Amino acid sequence: MRPARALIDLSALRHNYQLARETTGAKALAVIKADAYGHGAVRVAQALEAQADGFAVACIEEALELRQAGICAPILLLEGFFEADELPLIVEHDFWCVVHSLWQLDAIEQTIVGKPLNIWLKMDSGMHRVGVHPADYESAYKRLLASEKVAKVVLMTHFARADELGSARTDEQVAIFQSAREGLSAEVSLRNSPGVMGWPNVPSDWVRPGIMLYGATPFDQPQSVADRLQPVMTLESKVICVRELPAGEPVGYGGAFVTDRNMRIGVVAMGYADGYPRQAPTGTPVMIDGHRSQLLGRVSMDMLCVDLTHVPAAGVGSRVELWGKNVLASDVATHAGTIPYQIFCNLKRVPRLYSGD
Numbered sequence: 001m002r003p004a005r006a007l008i009d010l011s012a013l014r015h016n017y018q019l020a021r022e023t024t025g026a027k028a029l030a031v032i033k034a035d036a037y038g039h040g041a042v043r044v045a046q047a048l049e050a051q052a053d054g055f056a057v058a059c060i061e062e063a064l065e066l067r068q069a070g071i072c073a074p075i076l077l078l079e080g081f082f083e084a085d086e087l088p089l090i091v092e093h094d095f096w097c098v099v100h101s102l103w104q105l106d107a108i109e110q111t112i113v114g115k116p117l118n119i120w121l122k123m124d125s126g127m128h129r130v131g132v133h134p135a136d137y138e139s140a141y142k143r144l145l146a147s148e149k150v151a152k153v154v155l156m157t158h159f160a161r162a163d164e165l166g167s168a169r170t171d172e173q174v175a176i177f178q179s180a181r182e183g184l185s186a187e188v189s190l191r192n193s194p195g196v197m198g199w200p201n202v203p204s205d206w207v208r209p210g211i212m213l214y215g216a217t218p219f220d221q222p223q224s225v226a227d228r229l230q231p232v233m234t235l236e237s238k239v240i241c242v243r244e245l246p247a248g249e250p251v252g253y254g255g256a257f258v259t260d261r262n263m264r265i266g267v268v269a270m271g272y273a274d275g276y277p278r279q280a281p282t283g284t285p286v287m288i289d290g291h292r293s294q295l296l297g298r299v300s301m302d303m304l305c306v307d308l309t310h311v312p313a314a315g316v317g318s319r320v321e322l323w324g325k326n327v328l329a330s331d332v333a334t335h336a337g338t339i340p341y342q343i344f345c346n347l348k349r350v351p352r353l354y355s356g357d
């Protein structure tokens, strides 16, 4: 059997969820959209259900998958509905629903919903992606209440730059949000993972941690909460072939790496078809039988090459950690010019094996 696989440590996941709650003292919706950032939404939801205040996903398709797997906890649809004809299902399954645009408000007013909805009214406090304009926010809130189709409204917004700890933008967004919601007495939800970890003074009834649940930091600098996260996913495989090469020999497609001395090169069963980033350059860290080493040359679809020169005991069958508890996914992401979010979401083909249930 091909040795490539992703090990998912569910006890680390629970630790990280608890850390989000303890850090903020708030209720926390575990964000498990995009198949729990590649970790498997159903298994992640099952592992967290006993402790989680609820879950958040991107769309009704993701939410239905969870309900069909027997998850009874609250589930928030982070983009609400895309078409008004989703409303009956939202009611039937008790999904909580973001309203980010006035057309959604119109649709709620015009549709018989049967049972009052739990709405999270999103404000555009400065990210300028989705959200109701601050000037329209109070009237949107009042329209929702007047429609008698809502049981409860939570006031929410989303940060554009909370991962930049030195940026003034997050405080500006909070100020815009607070001024536009003045006088509206409802629960609030502002913080994503970087907000939870790096912005302690933001008001929070509910927080929405995503990436931190999976044990990766959203920051590109050391940070105290980040130090306490436990990586959840370990992507590993094995060395399947060893080459001894003299100096001056090209390795892999394009000859993108050329040996600069006598070298031992290990070929690993892992490639970009598994989600390992093709953009990762020579020098990207890997761990071989517990020794730090590096990627060499271009990543292929099913294989990649690593340096075994200084790991003489390593050979065919040696275990390689591509990311996990030793090689941080955020470090691999930095080398590859991307972010750990995308590293995780790209995972495919490899079987996921769960532990810590």
Ligand SMILES: *Cc1c(COP(=O)(O)O)cnc(C)c1O
Pocket: 031, 033, 078, 158, 191, 192, 193, 194, 208, 209, 210, 211, 212, 218
């Ligand atoms: C994805 C998402 C989150 C989670 O973001 P992280 O940075 O992964 O914590 C929170 N809120 C909203 C609205 C989102 O879309």
